[in-house]
Amino acid sequence: DIQLTQSPSSMSASLGDRVSLTCQSSQGIGNYLSWYQHKPGKPPKPMIYYATNLADGVPSRFSGSRSGSDYSLTISSLESEDTAIYYCLQYDEYPFTFGSGTKLEIK
Amino acid sequence: EVLLQQSGAELVRPGSSVKISCKASGYTFTDYYMHWVKQRPEQGLVWIGRINPANGNTVYAEKFKSKATLTADKSSNTAYMQLSSLTSEDTATYFCTRSGSLDYWGQGVMVTVSS
Numbered sequence: 001d002i003q004l005t006q007s008p009s010s011m012s013a014s015l016g017d018r019v020s021l022t023c024q025s026s027q028g029i030g031n032y033l034s035w036y037q038h039k040p041g042k043p044p045k046p047m048i049y050y051a052t053n054l055a056d057g058v059p060s061r062f063s064g065s066r067s068g069s070d071y072s073l074t075i076s077s078l079e080s081e082d083t084a085i086y087y088c089l090q091y092d093e094y095p096f097t098f099g100s101g102t103k104l105e106i107k
Numbered sequence: 108e109v110l111l112q113q114s115g116a117e118l119v120r121p122g123s124s125v126k127i128s129c130k131a132s133g134y135t136f137t138d139y140y141m142h143w144v145k146q147r148p149e150q151g152l153v154w155i156g157r158i159n160p161a162n163g164n165t166v167y168a169e170k171f172k173s174k175a176t177l178t179a180d181k182s183s184n185t186a187y188m189q190l191s192s193l194t195s196e197d198t199a200t201y202f203c204t205r206s207g208s209l210d211y212w213g214q215g216v217m218v219t220v221s222s
Contacts, residue, residue, distance in 0.1 A: 032208075034208045034209060036152075036209075038152075042214075043202055043204075043212035043213065043214055043215055044144075044152065044202070044204075044209075044212060045212075046208070046209065046210050046212075049208040049210065050208065055210070087151065087152055089152075089154075089208075089209060091206075091207070091208055091209065094157075094166050094168075095154055095156075095166075095167075095168040095169070096142070096154040096157075096209075097154065098151060098152040098153065098154065099151075100151050101151050101152075
């Protein structure tokens with residue numbers, strides 16, 4: 001199975017900060033990687049699909065990028081509502097696999 | 108508007124089975140695979156498997172091959188997941204979600220296994 005390694009596992013940043021979360025794949029998955037924002041009691045919210053494409057309704061401060069097998073989710077200016085756990089998902093091959101998540105908090 | 112409406116919370120006994128549903132609307136049901144994802148309390152997301160509603164073809168993660176059974180009813184645009192031989196390890200929230208990149212999600216069903 002493809003392993004996705006997310007880092008950091010948790011982080012705290014200040015309002016207005018630029019924040020980058022990373023996801024490293026153990027095998028080549030092309031651009032078949034998505035990012036999700038997950039808040040308690042709600043379903044995961046798609047943020048980025050196909051590595052770099054912003055999902056519908058997602059604020060433009062979010063962006064996705066890829067460098068080889070390393071994928072990043074960047075928030076250009078952190079807002080309070082961005083507090084959540086962020087997961088990456090590879091959907092290149094079965095079984096689909098999720099990263100273990102990055103918990104993002106506001107200082 | 109695409110909606111995935113899941114059935115309500117379940118409290119079930121160890122050793123029993125449970126069948127949860129996911130009713131799709133707002134798109135052609137047979138055009139997209141339906142996937143299922145598990146989240147245990149305070150843990151991450153785990154992919155269970157997917158079904159092609161057009162022909163019933165299924166793919167499961169290895170650890171769920173004897174635990175979960177995915178079906179779909181084209182007449183009612185509803186996908187189902189049955190979980191069998193339930194233990195405390197199956198206490199979790201289960202989500203249905205639509206392919207290709209898991210773009211729409213149901214609200215989740217909390218299944219609690221307890222005597």
